[in-house]
Amino acid sequence: MITKKDLDKIKAATLTENYLDDSREGIRVTVGMATCGIAAGAKPLFRLLKEGTADLEKVEVKMVGCIGSCRLEPMIEVYEGSKRTTYVFMTPEKCQKVLDEHIKGGKVVTEYTIGAADKENASSITEMSYFKSQKRIVLRNCGTIDPENIDEYIARGGYEALDKVLTSMSKEDVVNTLLSSGLRGRGGAGFPTGLKWKFTMAEADQKYVVCNADEGDPGAFMNRSVLEGDPHALLEAMAIAGYTIGATIGYIYIRAEYPLAVERLKIAIKQAEDKGLLGKNIMGSGVDFTIELRLGAGAFVCGEETALIASIEGERGEPRPKPPFPSQSGVFGKPTVINNVGTFANIPQIIVKGVDWFKSTGTEKSSGTKVFALGGKISNPGLVEVPMGTTLRDIIYNMGGGIPNGKKFKAAQTGGPSGGCIPVDHIDTPIDYDSLAEIGTMMGSGGLIIMDEDNCMVDIARYFLDFTVDESCGKCVPCRIGTKRMLEILERITTSKGKADDISKLKELGKNIKLTALCGLGQTAPNPVLSTIRYFEQEYETHIKEHKCPAGSCQAMIAYFIEAEKCIGCGLCARKCPVDAISGEKKQPHKIDRSKCIKCGACMEACPVDAIYKR
Amino acid sequence: MAKMVSLTIDGINVEVEEGTSVLKAAKDIGIMIPTLCYLNGVNSFGGCRICVVDAGAKSLLASCTLPAAEGMVIKTNTKEVQEARRMNMELILSNHDRSCLTCDRNGKCELQDTAFQMNVDEIRFDGKDTKHKLDLSSPAMVRDPNKCILCRRCVAACGRVQDIGVIGPTERGFRTIVEPAFKMSLGDVACINCGQCLQACPTGAITIVDDTKKVWDAIADPNKHVVVQTAPAVRAALGEEFGLPIGTCVTGKMATALKRLGFDRVFDTDFAADLTIMEEGTEFIGRLQNNGVLPMITSCSPGWIKFMEHNYHDFLPNMSSCKSPQQMMGSVIKNYYAPKMNIPRENIVSVSVMPCSAKKFEAGRPEFGDDVDVVITTQELGRMIRMAGIDFERLPDSDFDPLLGDSTGAAVIFGVTGGVMEAALRTVYEVLTKETLEQIEFESIRGMEGLKEATVKINDLDVKIAVAHGTANARKLLDSIRSGEKEYHFIEIMACPGGCINGGGQPLVDSEIKLKTNVVKQRAKALYSEDRGKALRKSHENPSVQQVYKDWLGEPGGHKSHEFLHTKYVERDLY
């Protein structure tokens, strides 16, 4: 039976709060080995470092999760006492040099550090401005501890919350703590977590705790990062939920496309069971709780909680009407708490550090932080965790490094295919559940896609709707047929065949689908369309009335031209053209035959004097 | 006692049991919310979004799946609700094959009716259609996915009600289609042709195979002697085709109509039902007395037979070897009636009118040859009568033609669950005890309970009997026997819930009526009252049956009977 004392012992023997500190000797080397790091080539580096340090005393080499800046992978970090150095874009050669000069020789290889790469005067990621303005609660262990080693999690205070709950808190205490913390669901809808747990407390012979790790939003990987980098945080929180609502079984519903996360979860569950932190009679408390994995086949709709439940039960992954809600009738008709990975990951810290600590971050109605997967037209794509209420401007220009190539910001999409866009006028909106809803979008699970002046908003709407049409389960009429009809209209508009009443039809369909669709997928599917109409109606009209795409993005509506005055007749464009659409005498202005042109843009890229433009 | 909750619907207060759907609660106070995918007792699915109501939530909710709760305030008829329903209807119609004029269900289509009710006068959101091939592989049913609105009523009927599950949704989103797994055809899967799917379908997406043309051709051929038989359950429902109240028994009008249609002889399958009791009763007594395989299970229902052949062929030895009444009649017509009348076999066309879609499959089983040439259903007979311009309601009554048209009350109740067992008991009891049975109505095996059982004391023996209707109940019953948990002597199984009166070939009943009335009970009443009105109510008292034994068959269970009235079954794969 494991007790708090044992946890403390492990803690003392493993890491300190800051991993290492000056009182300890030795060097800790970590290699980013989440999916992003491994894809970038981290595995050979890990091997190289392991072998290269095998006969060194007091040097440990550990694999860790993703620290968020996936673009800089492979990354390795070297900790010596309180000093930390971050190396980026590592290769075996560079790694060898770090091994020889830094790890063995004690001299930082400045040219490979993160500061060198991102042109800041810094040698560790924690000193980078984009990192400093983040606040890491959910991701606090990601990229720093070994996710396959439970001791490192314990060393960072892991499982203390579970101990506290089991030894000194009643079920009501836990619920009240969550209620007053103001924690809201990070899966998208922002429902108060404490309330959800409270609704599930009524007597029943069996109950379930479910973790939603389906993460189907295109481009989102916040949950994956936690699963791969800090799996025990999730397990601990689920066990706390089990105790609180009186469930003995938990399911983690995770997409099969996350094999590494599945693997790490399996390892973590096994380690927790071996230590008596999961399973029967947890920490001698008399409480039983086991966790099983359920793999999803990657349907977006299976992230919707009732469809997810159907899928766990072995049925076709289709949503069911609510009410009844899962808290009354969930898995196999039993009361069920279902929360997102990110929601769970907050809970142990709220229990240990307290409500006031948690509420000190974020806004009044949205406490804590939110992790975003920043993508699109942004200089520093990757994961950022920011206090709720941070403005979009802050995220884009501070943490995201701004828009690349000197382009202008046009809009940001939050909430993925269920959300909407935020135009430049609202760039100073604080990002929290309610402010986003007010401007016609939603928090969603954390996808944040930045668009610049080259993005056509009609086409963006079409892109997202195309996704939902594809992912509709087909159960209810408005989603199955209505979204398809909307998509057909958008396809019309973006191919120069729009009709005068198309915008009003889109609005009418959108309104009805939101109003009558069975589940959240349908109810939110029109959002990208409605919000782009709300802020960019003029752009729609230009497509329909003038058959022009102002952003120059809709293929059907653009043509390429050569400016005769600028053309020097070098012939480079004609040679690059894959369909021989360009002709002209040497040193004379060239011409494009638009009946042949396939609008690939190769000529424009090739032109040395910028004489080719599209319109 | 269940907890009651009180809610307000359109300003009217209503009290219902907790958990009752808002749709039903509204019905109780006379508010009929339109539906499409909902079917009372079969499907509450919430997919069509036609029955949506305003429950004060941010979106409208489907009333068919919304449990009534204390203090709820529901609005069923606001402008917003009306417009939402109408637009969803427009969307459904935008992806529907709208060749209504030539559709089987023209004029009897819930989609048509509901669209009309909502005053849909335009389809503004036309776009791409999904296009699928017709499935003509089944002898009983035609699947036309282009008419399918994906309400899943058939899926629930096949899967949830019947526990067969050979059709279901495949693909997703706009490409979703209801079909057998792995793109197979209905004729290739373990479908038992019970037709509960087509009874559930609100549109023309699953319809009965129409064989009326074959009948018209035969009648028009001067060289053919066309003989017709009508099953017991047909008379309990045919009137519905002509707007008569559910539960009206139209035996006499039906006989007149058949004569006017031009059949040369109008016989009654009830005769063969009495004959079946003679054979089956004898077989049962034989098994009882000679340590034969028990329990013995009835074999009248062709849906059940095929179900057994696919799923429970370990019960093959338990099956009565008696042909079904339709096939006994077919055999009597071709092998006894034809020579007796001096008509060459090939000139006789034997037609049967059945409440049952599976009878079409049965008549085509190779072992039955051409005993029955054409099977039409109650629906198709209704169609023929309409085509002939016969004013059904004003028809006078007439009798069936003699001998093969004579029957007892025991035969009539074959059409309802428990009826075959009751008829058999009336005879078996008297044969074994040589006493007159006074109390001939066996209440314990009547009614719509899915599984019924009783013990009947015959001489010194407590005969244990069981009755199951609907294959889901049959499954439960057989599983309990397989596991050794239950033991019986004699079992009746019918494939359709309620028995033949609720067969796949019966007139279609609108879902709104199914919400308001218990159709099966009404039809059952019609048969029980016809039984009560008969002078003879025990099969062995049928003088015409006795005559046929005297003339031709010899004795029940005898050599000739075995040649002409008994059959064998086969094992079939499930996939």
Ligand SMILES: Cc1cc2nc3c(=O)[nH]c(=O)nc-3n(C[C@H](O)[C@H](O)[C@H](O)COP(=O)(O)O)c2cc1C
């Ligand atoms: C189409 C659709 C997809 C969803 N996908 C996810 C998902 O991938 N992960 C998730 O946690 N929640 C997802 N949700 C939200 C869940 O239904 C549910 O609200 C959430 O799991 C509740 O957890 P929370 O309260 O912790 O946010 C999705 C909802 C919809 C409508």
